[in-house]
Amino acid sequence: MRDAYKRSLDSLRADLVEMTVLVHAAMDRATTALLDTDGALAEQVIEGDTKVDQIQMLVEEASYELLxxxxPVASDLRAIVTAIRISADLERMGDNAVHVAEVIRRRYPDDAVPPLVRDTVAQMANVASRMSTYLEQVVAQDDIAVALQLETADDEMDALLRQIFVALLSPRWTYGIEGAVDVTLVGRYLERYADHAVAVGRRVVYLVTGSWPVRAVS
Amino acid sequence: MRDAYKRSLDSLRADLVEMTVLVHAAMDRATTALLDTDGALAEQVIEGDTKVDQIQMLVEEASYELLxxxxPVASDLRAIVTAIRISADLERMGDNAVHVAEVIRRRYPDDAVPPLVRDTVAQMANVASRMSTYLEQVVAQDDIAVALQLETADDEMDALLRQIFVALLSPRWTYGIEGAVDVTLVGRYLERYADHAVAVGRRVVYLVTGSWPVRAVS
Structure with missing residues (x-):
């Protein structure tokens, strides 16, 4: 009985790791599709999200079964409820990758990212990808040190988003309203993706240490 | 012992109702501040969010205690875990009200909403307020019929957001990039607010009926 229980807990974590790997791949593909104006790749991201949603439902049902x-005793109880909450954040991260892909779909075959902000968007994509790698470690191993690196990376993301807004409002922005709307939305989706990653990291820190990281996340 | 347990469950629900009332008031004030260019009211919304965050933490801790x-048996177990998830959605709804208020703060004393989309934004504000009223009933009484009305109202919200984008991309948009960025963000925050309300409604439907509403929510 206890062995089956232990296996169920391990399987719950394996599902969360799989979700993390999937949303990581989804956002990597979405931003690649964005920068390469690759409509087919964007469609793959949109279709692939079903898988993430399915695992989220599985995690939730498996958690209820376990509870x-x-x-479970206090620490396992917290781990299981935390798994439910983490799966919800991961599911939203997948949604944000889909939202980026939908911007490409709306604009295709035109570019959604004008040259002026291309480098900044590429940097945001890199930060998102790095944060996803951190998140894989955090979810797989409850790695607190790496969870804290998510907070630093999130600050980078916020700074990059501010650069985007500065570019949008500068006289050098010659790409019209349509381009401004697209870039505003893409920037916001990447920032939300990062925020959810931080939220997962904070949950894991709380689970392991019993207190929240000091930095407040808006 | 059982009496204390029953009281704890009631108190959990009372906390969720209070959160719903608070985020309703926050979004009502944020949209009023937006349409009236009322910087002081916007600041109140930003400050007031701490209260929502505090109740969310209380709900979570109380839920762990109960678990x-x-x-608890299966149905109470689901109710308690659902309370944790609902509190997370309500907390995000409060964040979206704050995000609207932050747009006002950035633009104040200028208007953030140009005349061309003023009516549409006002309609979105009305839909958000109506959805909040529905949500109060849903959270207080597990009212499934009202939960389904949230889905219909959310369709209205999405249609209004599409109107905003049509206006932004029309030749009649003469309010520049800055105005376009503000309106894109405000529209998105209101839409997210509505999406979280729908998510709460769907959780309550699932809790009561054991199955999800048919309409897929993106």
Whole structure:
């Protein structure tokens, strides 16, 4: 019985790691599609999100089963409820990758990212990808040190988003309203993706240490 | 012991209702501040969000206590975990009200909403307020019929957001990039607010009926 219980907990974590790997790949593909104006790749991202949603439902049902049947003690209890919350954040991260892909779909075959902000968007994509790698470690191993690196990376993301807004409002912005709307949305989706990654990191820190990281996340 | 347990469950629900009332007031004030260019009211919304965050933490801790001490049966177990998830959505709804207020703060004393989209933004504000009222009923009474009305209202919200984008991309848009960025963000925050309300409604439907509403929510 206890062995089955242990296996169920391990399987729950394996599902969360799989979700993390999937949303990482989804956002990497979405930003690649964005920068390369690759409509087919964008469609793949949109279709692939079903898989993430399915695992999220599985995690939730498996968690209820564990809570109902095993009457877990305090620390396992927190781990299981935390798994439910983390799966919700990961699911939203997948949604943000889809939202980026939808911007490409709307604009295709035109570019959605004008040259003026191309480098900044590429940097945001890099930060998102790095944060996803951190997140894989955090979710797989409850690695607190890496969870804290998510906070630093999120600051980079916020700074890059501010650069985007400065570019949008500068006289050098000659790409019209349509381009401004696209870039505003893409910037916001990447920032949300990063925020959810931070939220997962903070949950893991709380789970392991019993207190929240000091920095407040808006 | 059972009486105390029942009281704890009631108190959990009371906290969720209070959160719903608070985020409703926050978004009402934020949109009023937006349409009236009222910087002081916007600041109140930003400051007031701490209260929502505090109740969310209380709900989460109280839920853990209940799960750990009372070993609730299946239906109560689902109700308690659902409370944790709902509190997270409500907290995000409060964040979206704050985000609207921050747009006002950035632009103040200028108007953030140009005349061309003023009516549409006002309609979005009305839909958000109506959805918040529905949500109060849903959270207080597990009212499934009202939960389904949230889905219809959310369709209205999405249609209004599409109108905003049409206006932004029309030749009648003479308010520049800055105005376009503000309106894109405000529209998106209101849409997210509505999406979280729908998510709460769907959780309550699932809790009561054991199955999700048919309409897929993106």
């Amino acid at each position: 109902a049947r095993q009457q | 750990a001490r009372q070993q």
